[in-house]
Amino acid sequence: MASRLGTSTAMIGKVGDDDFGHQSKENFKQNNVNAEYVGITKDAATSVAQITVVKDGQNSIVYIPGANDCLTVEDIRSAENDLIKKVKLMILTYESISEVILEALKIAKQHGVRTLVNAAPVNPGVSEEIYPLCDVLCVNEVEAEVETGLCVESIEQAKSATQMLLKRGCFSVILTLGPRGAVFASEEQPQAIYIPAKQVTAVDTTGAGDAFLGALAYFMTQHSSLTMKECIERSCEVAAISVQNLGTQKSFPWRKDIPAELFS
Ligand SMILES: Nc1ncnc2c1ncn2[C@@H]1O[C@H](COP(=O)(O)OP(=O)(O)OP(=O)(O)O)[C@@H](O)[C@H]1O
Numbered sequence: 001m002a003s004r005l006g007t008s009t010a011m012i013g014k015v016g017d018d019d020f021g022h023q024s025k026e027n028f029k030q031n032n033v034n035a036e037y038v039g040i041t042k043d044a045a046t047s048v049a050q051i052t053v054v055k056d057g058q059n060s061i062v063y064i065p066g067a068n069d070c071l072t073v074e075d076i077r078s079a080e081n082d083l084i085k086k087v088k089l090m091i092l093t094y095e096s097i098s099e100v101i102l103e104a105l106k107i108a109k110q111h112g113v114r115t116l117v118n119a120a121p122v123n124p125g126v127s128e129e130i131y132p133l134c135d136v137l138c139v140n141e142v143e144a145e146v147e148t149g150l151c152v153e154s155i156e157q158a159k160s161a162t163q164m165l166l167k168r169g170c171f172s173v174i175l176t177l178g179p180r181g182a183v184f185a186s187e188e189q190p191q192a193i194y195i196p197a198k199q200v201t202a203v204d205t206t207g208a209g210d211a212f213l214g215a216l217a218y219f220m221t222q223h224s225s226l227t228m229k230e231c232i233e234r235s236c237e238v239a240a241i242s243v244q245n246l247g248t249q250k251s252f253p254w255r256k257d258i259p260a261e262l263f264s
Pocket residue numbers: 059120140141176177178179180181182197198199200202205206207208209210212235236237239240243
């Protein structure tokens with residue numbers, strides 16, 4: 001998503017030496033994502049996700065980690081000089097193992113790279129040491145419940161969850177709420193604010209979180225005069241476009257498909 005909006009983007013990861021792995025690398029190329037640091041391992045199959053979409057567009061995903069678990073601390077260190085230290089922002093997900101996430105965050109912070117951590121998919125194995133290294137922690141309702149132990153159904157409960165995550169040391173927290181939008185709080189603005197989503201008819205919400213995050217990375221890095229609230233509002237709009245199309249990455253809009261005022 002970040003690349004489709006026009007951000008120079010690179011991926012660090014690992015795929016298996018199989019059809020899905022080779023297709024993934026080809027897909028990065030077609031989306032102008034530098035995949036030089038996406039390794040191929042013979043020790044595991046490429047990670048896959050079985051996705052079921054129901055009538056209202058909501059989804060349920062069974063995720064099988066596979067090769068993602070083979071990404072090592074050494075793989076991250078090998079990208080430090082030529083990649084990590086040169087970027088403005090690093091997005092991390094919970095698809096890697098805890099020690100790898102932690103190493104990537106430490107290296108990014110050493111070089112003044114902003115960090116945007118998406119605590120997805122739910123991974124209770126991830127160390128609490130990551131929180132103080134998160135410039136932005138982004139969770140959905142389920143992930144927020146697992147991270148905090150709180151019930152996150154109402155917007156008020158979502159606001160309470162962001163407060164708890166801030167207290168653990170994150171600089172800022174975004175809790176996405178599907179069709180309701182998102183809640184945001186930060187050290188600078190601890191009072192959580194609610195940002196509504198655009199009302200649209202969703203056909204497939206799969207990938208809404210990734211569309212939101214990729215767009216957020218774009219606005220945070222390419223439109224530095226925008227406040228975080230404005231970046232989140234615009235990212236909600238991009239994600240709302242994606243849920244009106246079928247597919248996961250396939251549903252992500254290209255820059256030309258997005259109203260020009262979002263880039264002003
Ligand atoms: N039905 C919808 N209508 C409008 N916007 C939506 C809808 N669903 C999601 N969005 C937008 O996408 C953002 C992220 O969605 P959500 O909270 O569902 O993420 P997620 O659970 O991580 O998604 P994923 O299905 O990719 O795992 C929301 O904050 C909202 O702005």
